Amino acid sequence: MADQIQQVAIVGGVHGNEFSGIYLVKQYQANPEQASRSSFTTQLVWANPEAHYANKRYLHSDLNRQFKTADLANPQLANYEQSRAKVLNAQLGPKGNAKTDLLIDLHNTTSNMGACLILTQAGPFYNKLAAYVKMKMPEAIISRDEDHFAAEDHALMCTLGRYGVLVEVGPQPQSVLRQDVLELMHRMTQHILDFVQLYNTNNLPALPKHTEAFRYLHSIKLPMNDKGERIGMVHKNVQDNDYQPINPGDPIFTLFDGSEIYYDGDSTVYPTFINEAAYYDNNLAMSLNEKVLITLE
Incomplete structure (x- = not known):
C-alpha cells in the first residue's frame, strides 16, 4: 500500500x-x-x-x-x-x-x-x-x-x-x-x-459499508437578556442526553422565571457538548448535529 x-x-x-x-x-x-x-x-x-x-x-x-x-x-x-x-x-x-x-x-x-x-x-x-x-x-x-x-x-x-x-x-x-x-x-x-x-x-x-455518524451544524447559546446576563439553563430533559434526538417543539431551555424555550428548527437534531463547562465563558449551551452515513466505496 x-x-x-x-x-x-x-x-x-x-x-x-x-x-x-x-x-x-x-x-x-x-x-x-x-x-x-x-x-x-x-x-x-x-x-x-x-x-x-x-x-x-x-x-x-x-x-x-x-x-x-x-x-x-x-x-x-x-x-x-x-x-x-x-x-x-x-x-x-x-x-x-x-x-x-x-x-x-x-x-x-x-x-x-x-x-x-x-x-x-x-x-x-x-x-x-x-x-x-x-x-x-x-x-x-x-x-x-x-x-x-x-x-x-x-x-x-x-x-x-x-x-x-x-x-x-x-x-x-x-x-x-x-x-x-x-x-x-x-x-x-x-x-x-x-x-x-x-x-x-x-x-x-x-x-x-455504512457507518452512522453525526455532522456538526451549529452551536446555540444559553438564554441571555440584553445586558448579557444568563436568564435560563439547559432543560432537564436535554441534560446528559448527548446525541439523543431533539425534535421541533421540544423544550431545550428552562428560564429562571419557570417558563420554557422550545426548539424552533424544522428538522430533528442531535445535541452534543451539552452544558460543557469549558464553553461557559462563551455562554454556549450545546452543539447541534445532523445524522449522516459514512459510506465506503
Whole structure:
C-alpha cells in the first residue's frame, strides 16, 4: 500500500484541566508497547504542561484554537499557548508537510458524550477508520466536525498531522480522573492503533459499508437578556442526553422565571457538548448535529 502511516503522535493535555489524556500518555510512556505497533513508531506528547500545573484549561488562550496555518506563521502571536503551538508545529509538523502521519489528540469533556471519535477531515482513510472503530466498539460515536473545511483553515491541533483525529470522552469533571473514562479513552485509542497496523499491512477485515455518524451544524447559546446576563439553563430533559434526538417543539431551555424555550428548527437534531463547562465563558449551551452515513466505496 502506497499510503503508509510510519509516524504516529499521541497527544494529551492540550487543555491543562483535562486529565485523562495526560495520564494516558503517562501510562503509555511507562508501557511503550501499548502505544506502538510493528509497522510504525509513536511519539508521546504532553502538549500544555504549564496550564496543567496551574490547574487551568489554558493560561492565555485556548491552545486547541491556535493551529491555523496563517496563525502558526504569525510571529506577533506570542503568548504562552500561541508560542506552544509554534513549538508543537516544529516538533510534529510542519502543518501541510508534516513528519507526523497520524496525530491522535486526546480530550475529555464534562458532557455525557461517551467515547467519541471526532474526524475533522473527509476521505477514504477516515471513512475506513470510522467503520473499523464503530465495528470494534459499537458504543462509540463517530463525529464529523466541520470536515468540509480545508486543514489549513482548521485551528485544531490534530490538523498538524497528515491525518489527525480527536478522541473525546466524557462525562468527566474538570481537574479530576475517572477510571471508566480513562479506560474508554484507552480502548478507543487502542482500536485506532490496531487499525493503523492493519491498514499499513493491508490486512483490514471486511468493514461495514455504512457507518452512522453525526455532522456538526451549529452551536446555540444559553438564554441571555440584553445586558448579557444568563436568564435560563439547559432543560432537564436535554441534560446528559448527548446525541439523543431533539425534535421541533421540544423544550431545550428552562428560564429562571419557570417558563420554557422550545426548539424552533424544522428538522430533528442531535445535541452534543451539552452544558460543557469549558464553553461557559462563551455562554454556549450545546452543539447541534445532523445524522449522516459514512459510506465506503
